[in-house]
Amino acid sequence: MRYLSLGRIPRKRHVQFRGDGNGAGPAGHLLTEEVLGYEGFSGNETILYHLHSPCRLAEVGGFAPIRREEWVPDAHVHRLADANAAPSGGDPVSGRQLLMYNADLEVSIAKPTEAQAGFHRNGEGDEVVYVHRGGGKLRTVFGPVTFRERDYVVIPRGTTYRFEPDPGLEQFWVCFHTPGEIETPDRYRNRYGQLLEHAPYSQRDFHGPIELETHDEAGEFHLTVRVRDGVQAYVLDRHPFDVVGWDGYVFPYTFNADDFEPRAGRLHLPPPAHQTFQGPNFVICTFAPRMLDWDPQAVPLPYHHSNIQSEEVMFYADGDYAARKGVEVGCITLHPSGLPHGPQPGAVEKALGATRTDELAIMWDTFRPLRLAALWRDHDKPEYAYSWNPDRAPAARP
Template sequence: MRYETRGEVPAKRHVQVRRDGRLLVEEVLGFEGFSGNESILYHRHSPCRIKEVGTFTPVVREEWVPDTHVHRLTDTAPIPPGGDWLDGRRLLQFNGDIEVSVCKPTERRDGFYRNGEGDEILFVHHGTGVVETIFGDVPYRPHDYVVIPRGTTYRVEPDPGSGQVWLCFTTPGEIETPKRYRNRYGQLLEGAPYCQRDFHAPRELHDHAAEDGREHELVVRVRDGYQRYVLDHHPFDVVGWDGYVYPYTFNTDDFEPITGRIHQPPPVHQTFQGQNFVICSFCPRELDYDPQAIALPYHHSNVQSEEAIYYVDGQFGSRRGVDVGMITLHPSGLPHGPQPGLVEASLGVRRTEELAVMWDTFRPLRLTTLSREHDQPGYALSWSRDPETVG
């Protein structure tokens, strides 16, 4: 990301800074020790200050180990809304590099949260609101990726009545733009499917000094669990910051699809990279323009990766019986491609209005009992001749 600054920061690092005669507390929030990207924040209070230490709750993952190894379809639409923006996240898939959850929050949560062991992405399928953070407010809208780096204290304020549906990613690694999109200085290249202007950093900071003295709950994810604390001051006490680490949004409407005379491989849709996985955005676009081109993906084998796709909007040309809100999982070791009859039906089609989010992992994905509850077992047979349904 590019350099950003908000509020008041001094001309030099690690020097005295005062507000109302009081010395501010400098915090360096950085990656890879002191070798990676960092931001410097100036607090009214020490970020170490807590009033009480609460309970520690381990993360519980209820795994489903299927009896068979097949292509799978999960329908998330029937998952009922409920919970808040943190406790309402319901885990579907995971491995050592990524957790994928669906969240349909309906309740308000007054406390604050910080992921101390990984980066997060909230993909907003439906809903509007604001992610309030120590870096400032990050408004969100449908089809936004909200990228939240580890160490960011935040809370979410969904707009009332906006019907929230999110796809949530958590990783112990870093979320970043693909290296091949960047030059040696870190700037996005002319050939990348987006530019720096498409990434939206936090807006203005808010001074919550008047709320000091009130108690606030802070939940921190650490050591594969959730540690609770009680603060005697508002955690959003930052009066200024600058650097390269901060939350931001990117909307799929700003993704510029890379197309060609013949079909382009899935990496052209890549949007982010993480530790042993990538995230891609299949957006509305013009299709291949050679008269002999086949616009749908060719059959391919995921020999060393797992491919999962969440369907956001439109009709996905290579799938029959897959609706909005469903997730296809094509596991390693099995070839997959368009279902029978769909290649012929696509010939001559020059545009698609589909929108989907894909994550490819390079280690096998494990499933939860929630995936079992919403599994559509007929999908594995949908490459048979003229299937009527996949459920």
């Protein structure tokens, strides 16, 4: 991520820095410097300047461990779930409904209908929220970030935030949590970290905060922090958004799927051509509307392949995904390791000669097996496992 600076900062790091009496703290008041960084002091970092110590607490509340209800199916098969049927409700954080998980990634569905009462900070992982439907504002210690439909909202760990969804819009989000770091793929960056000319996006497509909202307020402010596989509650007596300036490489931002520049080839390109983000043992890809393969003998659909080292999950966001039959917008497919998969019968013949596709799909591949949660069980479509066999009618739940 590129360097960004907002507000008032001193000329040098780690020096005395005082308020100016003009909105950046009382004149002469010594500000508190906070270094927020990855990998100890060796990774990307941002330095923030607070009016008060970010360690200040009024009350330590309770700790609630995260409870996960796993669904272990009786059979290992390809699966389809209809996320449209997942219930709405809750706030943007506690209302998330776990869909699947492993040690590297958790994926949840959120359809918030309530305001977020307090503030939240993920102390043990980065987050990505894909906004399938909805929009609003993410208010953070770095400043506000506006989000809209088809945005990926990337929130680095350690960010204190509060989602404010637009109450006039239906909200439907796919939420990712990883104990690792969300990054652009290594192959898109040069040795200095700048995105290369052949990357499917540029720094201009990433939108961080553009202004600060500095609060010098006393009161009662509730904060939850995800840490140690649970949620710790605190009460603060000062507003957490008391930053007068910051600079660095760590901050929340949005990237819209419509700004992904898809690649096409004379013959079919594999999924890495659509990669958008990387994390430890997983990738997130954007299958955007694009031109298709132009060789007269090209087959403009994915070839059959076996995920012998990965689990492939696809969320169908818009358009008509030609390789799948009976899969609607808002549905999710899981093609687990050990099983081949590809276009269903008739799809290849139907697609021959096509010159473009209007599909939009979000895919995540994990390189370790995924465990399913009860939400998938509740919306599983068992007939999908038989959809490659035109000679067999849908059968009972596998």
